[in-house]
Structures are given as structure tokens and as C-alpha cells.
Amino acid sequence: MKKIPIPGQRIVRSVLAALLCIAIYYLRGRNGAPFYSIIAALQCIQPYSANMLKVGKNRITGTLIGAFWGAVVVLGALWLSGGQVDFDDSLMYYLILVLFIGIVLYSTVVIGVRESSYFSCVVFLSVTMNHIGDANPYLFVFNRTLDTIIGVGVAILANSVHFPRTRDRETLFVSGIDHVLFREDRAMSPFTKIQLNRFIQDGMRFTVSTKQTPATVRELISGVALKLPIIAMDGAVLYDLDTREYLRTVKLDRELAKEITAFLTGEGFSFFVNTIEENLLVIYSRGLRFDGKRPVPGSTEESMYELYLKKNTSPYRNYVHAQDDVTDNVVYFLLIDKKERLAQLYDSLLRQPWAGRVRASFDQFECREGEEILRIFSCDATRRNMLKELQKITGAPRTVLFGNKEGECDVLIPDAGGGYMVKELKKRFEPVSLAGWKSLIHF
DSSP states (O other): OTTSOOOOHHHHHHHHHHHHHHHHHHHTTSOSOHHHHHHHHHHHOOSSHHHHHHHHHHHHHHHHHHHHHHHHHHHHHHHHTTTOOOOSSOHHHHHHHHHHHHHHHHHHHHHTOGGGHHHHHHHHHIIIIISTTSSOHHHHHHHHHHHHHHHHHHHHHHHHBOOOBOOOOSSEEEEOSTTTTSOTTSOOOHHHHHHHHHHHHTTOEEEEBOSSOHHHHHHHTTTOOOOSOEEEGGGTEEEETTTTEEEEEOOOOHHHHHHHHHHHHHTTOOEEEEEEETTEEEEEEESOOOSSOOOOTTSHHHHHHHHHHHHTTSTTOEEEEOSSOOOSSEEEEEEEEEHHHHHHHHHHHHTSTTGGGEEEEEEOTTOOTTEEEEEEEETTOOHHHHHHHHHHHHTOSOEEEEESSTTSOSEEOSOOGGGHHHHHHHHHHSOBOGGGGGGSBOO
């Protein structure tokens, strides 16, 4: 029962719209056909206001075009038959309708409303095939058009009425991704995506903070129209998804990068070196060759090779086999290995004289069972530090951080399922309040 979702706003608004269409039908003295009003309303109830208005416009335009050509055919049929229409499944009549379908479609192209072509054909055929024999087919054409306009108007009204809310457009809201926005299957629910886009459209200052690279973030949250820079690579970079520009980077200095390279090589590990060069993510491999020959099956080199094969398809990553040590523009080092081996490596790292100048983090994202990812950053590369940089850029007076680790966030998200995060976000961004009476009607 816990997995059964509560009916969402779109369902509630659709039911309300259908009820209003029936009410208007009775207020009109049961003239017209509520069927067409309800169909138009249901098609126009959309998650986003822009989509609702676009669908409504297409629906009305298509109805007017279809009704016009339907009236032309009805007029011609009445004139040819001397006012007594009785085609009795005439093949010639159907062939004429087929010809006019082409005329209807061509009309939408000439006028520049191709999106309305489907609606135009539906209305045209409903007039010419289902109501050609009516006592007054012109009355149907009129009512069909009016019913559609009523349905679109009802949909706009149902979609635009909201609880009175105030909106916090000053606070900078920042969310983690894994186990915060994403479910266990690493997918974002449609509800979460719709809500985030609506919040952003309403002026929310929102972005994400993650261990992943900007390229991975772009893949994971596609469909969310983020406007603010993201905090990526566990706080090592601040990246603008629109301009594809690294606004801030925290790099390891050359000598420290050289020390880490010598240490990892001496310990017998293969690794990736992630660098930012001329606004590009360039990833160098040390101890691995990507020449098409697969490493030994089951080895950690195979895990790194599989990661390379998966990530190399992105145009936002550039892999290079390094012949020499890479010490310039280094953001972090990345290793994949057995948990036990990485634990031993980490213990050894802590005994190095430069250990206080670096920060290490572990992750099991995209790892095989029993393996982990180890990343080595500058000690200054933290998400909190980069959040302060982002706060300066945006001028936000305060920040609210959503995460799944107690003590590392302002709002703890213990369960990523059921859209829990966006529900908590909604409470803080747009709480119900009589002070927000102006937002009762909100497009």
C-alpha cells in the first residue's frame, strides 16, 4: 500500500475541469456537447503553464480550421443535393473527404500552424462524417467550436487556481543527487522533474551539488532546466551548464600533484588524472592503455577500462593515455580497486608528509561488488567552500542544503522515494499563507 501514490494535482485538476464543463453545459440549457469540452480540457491540463497555453492555442486553431472546411463541405453537399443530404456511404463522397483532408492539412502548413493539423482533421471529419445528416449541421459546427473554446477556457482556469502562497525567491536551495533526488534505481521520478521545473519557472534559486563530473550531471538530470551553476566533482568545480564554462576550480598545485603521482605509482596502482584545460575536462590514464585490448577479466584494470568505455562516448569528456607524469591543472585523482586494497592505500596515504594538504573520498557509484572508487582532491576542494562561492555569485542572503548525511546538510532527506525531497523543498519555497493571496490566480 505504501507504493500506491496519492492522486496528484493534474488528476485533481482534470476532474475539476470535467465537472466545470458539465456545469457549463447545464447552464447553457444543455446545448452543445460536453464531450468535446471535456476532451479539450483534458488535453490542455498540462504540468507546465507554457505547455497548457500552447496546447490550448493549437486546439482552438485546429478546431477553427477543421470547422471552416467542414462547413464548406456541408454547404457544398447541401447545394448539390438540393437540401436533402443522403449519401448512404457513397464512395464518391468518401473520396471527396479524403481529398479535403489534404486541403485541411495544407491549410495548416500555409497558415503556419502545423501543430494544429491533427485537431483540424478530427474536427473536419466529425462534421463531415458524423453530422452531415443533421437537421442543422451548421449548428453543430458552431457548437463544436464553442465547446472547444469552453474546454480550453476551463482548463486554463483549473490550471491557474492555486492555494495562496508566498514564494521565497531569495534563498539559494541546493540539493544532492544520489539518494536525495534519485531513487535507488538512479532515476528521477516524473513528479520530481515536473516539480523542480515548475519551481525554477516560478523563480526559485535552485541547483545541485554532487561528486560527479558536469558531464555525468548533464546526463543524469536531463530534462530539468537548471539556470544556476552546479557544484560538481565534490566541490572542486563550479560549472555553468548553459555556457559550458568552469566558473571556479580548485586544483592541486604542481608539486603536490607530482608527489601524489609518485606515491600511487610506487604503490602499484593504475589511476585516472582529471584535469581542466582551457575549459575542457581532460582525463589522463596512468598504468592503462586503451588500445582495444581488454585487460585481464575480473581485474581492477578491467573495471577502469569499463568505466572508460562507458564515459568516453560523451562529448564533454576527453580521454588521453599519459606517457609522462601529469601535474598541471589537476583537479583530482581517481582509482578503482578492491575495498581492502584501497583501505590499505588510504592508511599509507595518511602517513605521507603531504597528507594534510589533500582530501580523500570513497564512493561505490558504478562499481562492481567488492570494489570502490577513491578520489584524491586538494583539501580546499569541498562542497561547503564552493557553496560559499556560489552564494557570492548569486548574491543570495542565505542557503539551504538538502542531503542524506546527518551533519552535512541543513535538511536531511532519509528517503529519496515518493518525491520526498521536492515535497520538503515545496514547504520552504512556497508555504501556504494568506499573505500570498495575490497568487490565487497564477499562470
